[in-house]
Amino acid sequence: MTPEDRLAALGLTLPTPPKPVATYVPYRIVGDMLYLSGQGPRQPNGGYSVGRLGKDATIEQGYADARTVGLLLIAVAKDALGDLSRVKGVVKLLGMVNAEPDFADHPKVINGCSDLFVEVFGEAGRHARSAVGMGSLPNRMTVEVEAILQIAPPA
């Protein structure tokens, strides 16, 4: 079962990644490593899920938003690789939560992204990570995640 098959079995469709309107790019490949730019919980209308954990966004919302971010990261990987079977492993995530100073449950939020990676890539989707609280995030979005993946050459 390929990652694309698993996405279909989960009823998930890859979104179209936003095009950066600046001098950065959504990804860079170096040897067998794919570096993915940070992504946020982009909604079908092009806006972002906004809010702050511990204030006006629940852990459930944060978890769902982190899953949305994970799907966007996978969409960028698909653009980069053509074929998601080239993902040999998810190496490292930096999971960033927009949260109040006394918020303490960042891991429960970022699990939304981590869980999706394991659902789609199986054991290869298990990764090192940090799940931490930011002072603020672009567009006041709830969560942002950046990722490093190990990849195989094109078949």
Add this chain to the structure above:
Amino acid sequence: MTPEDRLAALGLTLPTPPKPVATYVPYRIVGDMLYLSGQGPRQPNGGYSVGRLGKDATIEQGYADARTVGLLLIAVAKDALGDLSRVKGVVKLLGMVNAEPDFADHPKVINGCSDLFVEVFGEAGRHARSAVGMGSLPNRMTVEVEAILQIAPPA
């Protein structure tokens, strides 16, 4: 003198790393790189040293906590590698301090981890790093550090 010898000479015993109860893992190895998940100042009772620099935690406490984090990162590396002599170099730390907006002394806190790495690994322990202030951290802990190490294959 091996890193294990140096730990013994410093009177330090490696703690047992916590087992993640989720879809992430404490480390990932890719080629000659070891990526370590962020760790916090875990106490012998299983809890974490909590507080916020610039509010209710002193720089001395933060330094001690960062040293505790460093020892935990070394314990995870030992689990991953079997033999700490396989550490060829500490490449990069991201040192994250739970701090008030006007706190300015993050480097003095993260030095607790950086200093330990040099005590244990010698010159190979010197690393690139950033030492910065987070809006919040899991469990309200004082400090979290993630690391990338360069490693040799098993002997």
Add this chain to the structure above:
Amino acid sequence: MTPEDRLAALGLTLPTPPKPVATYVPYRIVGDMLYLSGQGPRQPNGGYSVGRLGKDATIEQGYADARTVGLLLIAVAKDALGDLSRVKGVVKLLGMVNAEPDFADHPKVINGCSDLFVEVFGEAGRHARSAVGMGSLPNRMTVEVEAILQIAPPA
């Protein structure tokens, strides 16, 4: 046209990077990767541009400060490599903005660094990145950026 030529054409002179007075170093090389420690907007007098976006620093100031940080990162790369033509690509930036909780324009700030990298390195300067808001930064500086570059062996 070499990166050094482009710097000269832009009227830019590389600053002297600060020497870390601790157990970390400004950079580490592993294989074909150059890891650069986080740098801040150091001023000619040795101090830092301080302030908080959304409070007492404008986006224009933040952009200029991020450009100053970019020049310092390039100066460290020059120290590390001798010859900036050895930079094969800018792989990844973590752009960290000292900002109020409701600040939303982090990308506009970090573009100061990203734009400089493209001006100096051309297409090879385009990179993956995250541009996010910190709770605080060392010396209360406005912005800090760390970077990973892909490099070629010495000629």
